[in-house]
């Protein structure tokens with residue numbers, strides 16, 4: 001038995017993630033202090049590229065256009081609710097001015113000799129003000145909550161819709177964890193902003209207007225003295241806001257990187273355990289957390305600096321008022337009631353001003369998220385297809401690739417590929433791994449578009465078809481069966497309605513799923529588990545086959561459709577698929593050449609080109625790559 005740690009992969013230091021111990025999180029090589037040189041990528045997977053960076057000075061994402069889009073896209077539909085909230089907030093805000101205004105009669109009439117009769121009225125008035133304040137608070141918060149959850153939901157739905165239109169390259173650049181963080185984290189960060197804005201605009205601005213009206217009414221010189229320090233705030237607040245926007249953007253990037261790490265760790269949990277990578281992965285997670293914590297702390301400190309500066313300026317104002325007003329009261333020029341009323345008004349301005357100071361910070365934090373949301377919504381969906389395409393070819397279509405070229409970013413895959421698959425016939429595609437066989441299926445189903453050349457379906461250039469129409473022509477069993485954490489029934493039907501129970505039964509039998517389903521506690525209603533984890537590999541493949549059979553499409557695409565089945569199940573399922581293939585155009589990708597012997601045509605691909613084609617016997621007789629592969633598989 002190897003000792004602890006022996007044989008464990010040594011934690012590698014990620015080139016782009018620092019490993020500082022100073023943040024209180026010990027990494028695998030804690031103690032080595034190094035600052036990150038590069039911004040945090042949303043993915044730290046090798047192929048992950050930094051997502052469209054925030055804070056790059058693009059004028060479309062400056063504060064004003066951002067707010068304009070927020071207003072036009074999401075706030076305007078709720079304008080009447082917002083007006084109601086604003087009115088209620090204004091009533092709430094005006095109670096403060098009234099309260100300070102009541103102080104003067106309290107001191108100068110009620111507390112003066114003979115003022116006992118006024119006592120009850122002033123007392124009742126103050127009590128009434130507090131009751132009004134309590135009621136308006138509840139009503140306004142309820143309205144604001146309704147508005148904010150509706151807007152956040154609308155944003156999340158828009159983002160999901162847009163993301164679902166993206167092509168494969170997008171999902172390679174933006175890993176699932178980072179996308180989840182955009183949809184959830186960024187909208188949550190933005191969710192509070194309109195609440196803060198309306199509270200500030202309604203309650204706090206109205207409160208300040210009322211309070212300053214009372215203050216100026218008592219003495220405009222005292223008011224000026226109270227505001228003496230205000231100009232000191234202008235420059236620092238501009239600098240602070242820029243800093244805060246930067247830090248908030250870094251914070252969101254780091255939060256996305258954290259989601260990505262967690263997503264990959266939880267999806268790869270068995271691989272992590274089997275390779276004894278628990279410590280290594282925890283170390284990598286801690287590195288991401290460290291960056292997040294650093295950006296978070298800086299953003300919060302910056303956000304709190306503005307109200308702190310307001311505190312100092314307010315202190316200066318109070319001092320000036322005391323010096324000026326206190327002396328005048330002492331010399332009998334002004335009454336104590338006037339001074340107390342002024343002082344109360346000034347004291348009550350303290351919280352609204354502080355909150356307005358915080359508003360700038362809150363906006364910058366939200367703006368960083370808004371920028372990320374709109375950047376995502378602004379990404380080109382790369383969908384060049386018409387929403388309503390040409391009419392579908394009638395009957396069962398044949399397929400033709402004419403000089404098709406295709407490359408994944410930096411990886412040329414198909415090179416002038418031409419072949420035909422006749423309508424109603426079975427065409428097999430074989431060839432070495434990486435030849436581009438599955439890519440042919442991706443192009444056929446519109447998951448990717450060719451860089452050059454034409455794909456014809458039933459003689460029709462596929463570019464003229466809508467994606468939905470094109471995809472409806474195909475039933476696909478691919479190598480990676482995506483199952484959802486829903487029942488087997490839902491996984492097979494995939495939203496199809498009106499399927500007769502007898503037909504479903506027949507499909508289950510054909511896919512060799514009948515016995516599997518019968519053996520499950522809840523039968524076809526049993527859950528497939530997250531990503532189909534409650535099923536074996538072969539069972540998952542059978543579900544995929546059942547899905548394809550129930551789709552009843554004119555073209556069947558089978559990519560290693562039976563590779564995970566045992567010999568007996570494979571023979572039965574292959575027979576069912578062959579039966580289903582009757583009268584349909586079928587394209588089969590297979591490594592096991594025994595499964596394609598009977599194909600009407602076999603296309604042999606290598607390095608993205610067709611190098612041989614014909615029937616099995618012809619290809620064997622030719623003695624080329626196919627014959628070589630065949631000889632290798634049936635050696636002995």
Ligand SMILES: Nc1ncnc2c1ncn2[C@@H]1O[C@H](COP(=O)(O)OP(=O)(O)OP(=O)(O)O)[C@@H](O)[C@H]1O
Pocket residue numbers: 168172408409411413432433434435436437438439440
């Ligand atoms: N999303 C992707 N991004 C970049 N390159 C990719 C991507 N998908 C596939 N490739 C590359 O394209 C080439 C062809 O892949 P494809 O899956 O079409 O091959 P294949 O012939 O089906 O292989 P196999 O028989 O192993 O399934 C491979 O070199 C692969 O590395």
